[in-house]
Amino acid sequence: MSKVFYVPGQTSIIDYAREIAPNLWASRCRMLMLPELRVCHPGVVLGDEEAFLIAQEAALGTQPQEITEARYDYALTRLPVLDFAADGKTYSFKLEKCEVGNLTRIYALCNGRYWAFLGLAILTHQMIVERITMSATGTVFADRQPRGSPPH
Structure with a gap:
């Protein structure tokens, strides 16, 4: 980067x-x-x-929270979508507009449950699904650790 x-x-x-x-x-x-x-x-x-x-x-992102199917469908069909991904079992999409900085609203369907959270627009589908799975089990997000050197 x-x-x-x-x-x-x-x-x-x-x-x-x-x-x-x-x-x-x-x-x-x-x-x-x-x-x-x-x-x-x-x-x-x-x-x-x-x-x-x-x-x-x-500082600004949110934890995944379970939402209704109606809220998920509304976001998917009525709001501008930046990215949609699916792997046959799970689905996710990000809204086009960032709400703050580089964070956008992210929606997912995982294990028959609907989820939403505020996260980085660059998150991959796999990272989104991992976040939701970890959130459902109360685990800390492993992908929030920087891979490069810390800011100086």
Whole structure:
């Protein structure tokens, strides 16, 4: 994943970073470096996009909750869908519009039960099903751990 500039505790990325020299980063849009960004954004740091997204979801995402079939059907047939996936036993879809940051409403049909939660728009169908299965058993989500280095 990419490097990003952001302020820890805030829910949006300031800008993506581009490496302009070895270990020297600038913002993609305005070509500002970290000291210049700190003028407008006190506390800004350079970090991994994945770590930022995981922190964003941990702060703003919700646990899967069981919903009615009518609510599931309404979302599927009346709201703009970004992604629909199925494996023959389970189905999931994400709404097109993000509610906050990179988080969107996600719906699933798993084991004959209907579910919804607010999660990252980049979650795969397999990750969605795992979340619902873990939530139903009270297990902590294993996929919320960053794979790259933590933000610095």
